[in-house]
Amino acid sequence: MKNYWQIFKKGIVAENPIFVLALSLCPALAVTSSATTALTMGLSVMFVISMNNIVVSLTRKVVNPKVRVPVYITSIATIVTVVQLVLQAYAPDLYDALGIYLALIVVFAIILARAESFASKNKVVPSFFDGFGMGSGFCVALVIIGIIRELLGAGSIFGVKILGDWYNAPLIMILPAGGFILIGYLVAAWKILTTHMEKKQAERGEA
């Protein structure tokens, strides 16, 4: 059980897909102008990456390594289509808000990277936890960005007004430029956090 926790945890902090690996950045900026769309995107990716890791892990002995990439892409595309159809049917507003970026989950580097580097070499259960951890890390990063941008840019979180009328929202946070700059600083903050944690761990290891 502890091993699974380790696999799960590394996706969230030490190898956070967005802040550390800097993979799949497009959605991190495009859908994070509000926390709600960021959360939906995060959950969709979490689902796709976990499911895909299971499929890849189950078929890892059947698939010829030469054709593995097309097989992975087909599997991912199928799962993404399922997510698209479900959202279109039950949450049409969110589907519209996410727009083209939902279809683009298919080509997220992080999903292919996890299938290639982890799920194709490991058993089903660890693969699931790896996908789940990476997906959660992605989701957490997206929601953090979404909350900050929505709070600063519109004075609300998840559509609920937090800051009163006195708050004169700077438009730049909703605009692309603000997103880029904010992520730059968040990446830096993450780096400080992880180096601090590593230092602590090293100290504990020595003591």
Place this chain on the structure above:
Amino acid sequence: MEYLTLFLGAVVVNNFVLTKFLGLCIFFGVSKNLSASVGMGMAVTAVMVMSSALAWLVYHFILFPFGLTFMTTAVFVLLIASFVQLLEMVIKKHAPALYNMWGIYLLLIATNCIVLSVPLLNIESNYGFLLSLVNAVGSGLGFALAIILMASCREKLRLADVPKSLEGIGIAFILAGMLALAFLGFSGMI
């Protein structure tokens, strides 16, 4: 006139990288040096135009008539990925010089959001065949413009004294933010 508006719009006003955040992986990955980013820009433009044409034909002659539009995403991804692979083989065989210059970028593009998104957006906006091509050329050149600007800035930045925590990808993001701000100036143009 319609074509010109669309073209200019795709290059500067709705620049894919800086206003729609597409193709960021290669935008940050390859923009470390200038010559690589020129090659990447050209390769992306070429692939984008050809795959837009292909995707348009497949959508309007196969997917739509047979009522298979729900499969658009899956079909386009496979179509583009296999097309790029094919292109790579052909170039390797018939134009080795070209392959040595730009070959490595082709594989990076095979599954990339900017190449997939242009065909998808063309279908979504109901563009005709020619209009789709114009949009693809414009978007590709817009990408090239953004990545070349970015690479030039990053080459200069190498000499600067950046705080330790911001080194690498952090400062690159802030730089991209500045570029996006600059491109905001175009927003009222069309």
